[in-house]
Amino acid sequence: MKKDELYADPQQVVPDFVFDERVAQVFPDMINRSVPGYATIINMIGTLASRRVTRGSNCYDLGCSLGAASMAVRSSMPHQDYALIAVDNSLPMLQQAAKLLELDQAESPIELVCSDVRNVTIERASMIILNFTLQFIPAEDREDFLMQLYDGMQDNGLLVLSEKIALSNEASQNLFTEMHHSFKKAQGYSDLEISQKRSALENVLIPETLERHKLRLQKVGFTTVEVWFQCFNFVSLLAIK
Numbered sequence: 001m002k003k004d005e006l007y008a009d010p011q012q013v014v015p016d017f018v019f020d021e022r023v024a025q026v027f028p029d030m031i032n033r034s035v036p037g038y039a040t041i042i043n044m045i046g047t048l049a050s051r052r053v054t055r056g057s058n059c060y061d062l063g064c065s066l067g068a069a070s071m072a073v074r075s076s077m078p079h080q081d082y083a084l085i086a087v088d089n090s091l092p093m094l095q096q097a098a099k100l101l102e103l104d105q106a107e108s109p110i111e112l113v114c115s116d117v118r119n120v121t122i123e124r125a126s127m128i129i130l131n132f133t134l135q136f137i138p139a140e141d142r143e144d145f146l147m148q149l150y151d152g153m154q155d156n157g158l159l160v161l162s163e164k165i166a167l168s169n170e171a172s173q174n175l176f177t178e179m180h181h182s183f184k185k186a187q188g189y190s191d192l193e194i195s196q197k198r199s200a201l202e203n204v205l206i207p208e209t210l211e212r213h214k215l216r217l218q219k220v221g222f223t224t225v226e227v228w229f230q231c232f233n234f235v236s237l238l239a240i241k
C-alpha cells in the first residue's frame with residue numbers, strides 16, 4: 001500500500017481536493033490514517049450486510065472509492081442470491097477498485113459503475129452504503145438524493161450513512177478538530193500535511209451536524225435512525241425504512 005505524502009511539500013500550492021489518480025494510488029493509506037475507526041466501520045458494514053441483504057435484492061455502495069465496503073459485504077454474505085453495485089464518479093478510483101477486486105478473486109461479482117451517484121437508478125435495495133460520500137454532495141442536493149434512495153429501497157431496507165460531522169457548539173467543534181488532528185499526528189502526518197489537507201478539503205467536504213443528518217433522514221421517511229459508531233467528529237448512522 002503506497003503511503004499518502006500528497007501534502008508534505010511546503011512549496012506546493014494546495015488546490016481543492018480531488019479524487020484523482022494521485023489520490024487513488026494512496027487512498028487506502030490516506031483514509032485509514034485520516035478517519036478514526038475506518039477499519040471498524042468497514043468490518044461492521046460487512047456484518048450488517050450479512051444480516052440485512054435479502055435474497056433477490058440489490059446492495060448499493062455509493063461513492064465506493066476502491067470498494068473496501070463492497071469487499072467487506074461480499075466476504076460476509078452467507079448467500080450469493082443478491083447483486084452488489086458499487087458506484088463512483090472518479091474513474092481513477094474505480095480503476096484501482098477493479099485491480100483490487102481482481103486480486104480479491106472472490107466468487108460473487110461486484111458491478112462497478114462510473115457515474116454520479118445522483119444519477120443512479122436505485123431499485124429493490126435491501127441495503128445502501130453511503131460511507132463518507134454524502135459530505136461531498138452539494139448540501140442543497142442531499143435531501144432529494146436521500147429521497148431517491150429511500151424510494152428505491154425495500155421495506156425494512158437499511159441505509160448506512162457515515163460522515164465527518166460539524167458540531168453546533170464551538171467549543172465542541174474545536175475540541176473534536178483538535179482530537180482529530182492529534183489522531184492524524186499519531187498516524188504519522190506532520191502539522192504541515194494536516195494543515196494543507198484541511199485547506200484542500202475546505203470547499204469540497206461540507207460537514208453538517210448530527211442533528212441535521214438525523215432530522216433529514218426522518219423527514220425523508222426513515223423510521224429508525226440511530227448512531228452506531230462515533231469517534232470524535234466521525235460518525236456512522238443506521239437508518240431503516
Ligand SMILES: C[S@@+](CC[C@H](N)C(=O)[O-])C[C@H]1O[C@@H](n2cnc3c(N)ncnc32)[C@H](O)[C@@H]1O
Binds near residue numbers: 065090115
Ligand atoms: C471519502 S471517499 C468514500 C470512501 C468509501 N466509501 C470507502 O468506504 O472507502 C468519497 C468517494 O465518493 C466519491 N464521490 C464524491 N462525489 C460523488 C458523486 N457525486 N458521485 C459519485 N461518487 C462521488 C469520490 O470519488 C470518492 O471516491
Ligand SMILES: O=C(O)C(=O)C[C@]1(C(=O)O)C=C[C@H](O)C=C1
Binds near residue numbers: 034035197201
Ligand atoms: O478530514 C480529513 O482529514 C479527511 O481526510 C477525511 C476524509 C473523509 O472524511 O472523507 C477526506 C478525504 C479522504 O482523504 C478521506 C478522508
